Amino acid sequence: MTRTAYRPTPEELAAAQDTTIPDVVAPGLRVLFCGINPGLWSGATGRHFARPGNRFWPALHLSGFTPRRLGPDEQQELLALGLGITNVVARTTAKAAELTPEEYRVGGAELVARVERLRPRALAVLGIGAYRTAFARPKAVVGPQQHVIGGTRVWVLPNPSGLNAHYSLDGIAAEFRTLREAVADGDGPGPT
Template structure:
């Protein structure tokens, strides 16, 4: 199965970074493609996009100076199938992408993925002290439907905090 191509350019306000592509995303070529994933609704409800994009409309993100990448390129059914080595290597690759494209913000979608990729065991949701070049870093909750700690309104509120400062 092919890795999912990044949606990225050099003038981004926010580069969103998922954990890794799910199988449906890898199959369709669209980020956050699983119907139960709440990334697209949260993005819209938070004010990042004027309408709720469908995964197939992901290219429209660039017109809003938004992009998407992943910590780990390898598709899997579940994130817990990834190894620590994949997260660490993914973190290194992510730093290289950020330094190359210099978005204003990197928003990692999933605190555990951030902790594993960057070795910051105590990181919490929200703005981080870490800078990658001049890029500021923010951690958002994982929008997967499996993340029961965050309802859609709570998830959208977390996204809206970043939208207000970006």
Template sequence: MTRFTPEQLEAARDRVVPDVVAGGLSVLFCGINPGLMTAATGHHFARPGNRFWPVLHLSGFTPRLLRPDEQGELLSYGLGITNVVARPTGRADELSREEYLTGGRLLVEKVERLAPRWLAVVGVTAYRTAFGEPKAAIGPQQRVIGSTRVWALPNPSGLNAHWTAATMAEEYARLREAAAGTP
């Protein structure tokens, strides 16, 4: 893995990280926003301590552990990645409430256009803020966007110590099973 200097990571704050999307996906995973490592590499969930890729594999969404630079392979499994907020930051707490709300509105437009079966927001706090649902909990939500169902998943960041990779994989697997049963 490439090592970046603090200066190189800071320079990535202005980069746009392209979505990995297509129409009609089974699940569109939605991160909070790109971290600086993601912005520097151009690959989602690129920070070494982030557990997204291992959890995706442990939960059965992918047949093998993918690296962030293999993110394009997700499309072959009917999966994609986007973010609530496009602006890269060092930490999610650098985002304003207004950015979350604007991101939520833009996300609704994207989901209406792409029509995945499920939108999976990885971070219940981000979901609560972006969609104005302060009592939302991990799991399937009442909200439907067009024909797309919504699921709030635990944030795979290494900073989320309340969830282990194994317990996250169990929740992600619940979504995988629901997505498999969705007509």
């Protein structure tokens, strides 16, 4: 089945600057995926990882988190799978480079409060730079972290943006799969 994705106009994209979109969350998720911040395409559509070329949705499926490839318009279906989406910084921008270190630090503190309230089994921050800045962990690497928030294990995964040339889709999916297998095996602390 082929879906035709909604394409915001240039005016809608411009109007999305500095807006926010709702998180897709619930208490006790298996994994709470955390983007850096929503892009303008997401701001205009109200959907996470909405820009064509973003590899979040394909990687989620290729890693085995979803039984089929979902699209941004199906983001609410993640909740039934024990998955959710939030962001380090809520403000939409054209590029993550527009965010300040202070926004990352404040966003990190707000993320900790959100995780403590929702108690997911794992928090997966999608972007090593965002994690390093938000949590003052300049030497962090992709993968599981020693950092735990309450009973929630923290992972850092590659940023799925099409602009991230360091990882192919298969490479991103492999990192997602490692997290999925660890959560399925009960690796690390988490809510019971």
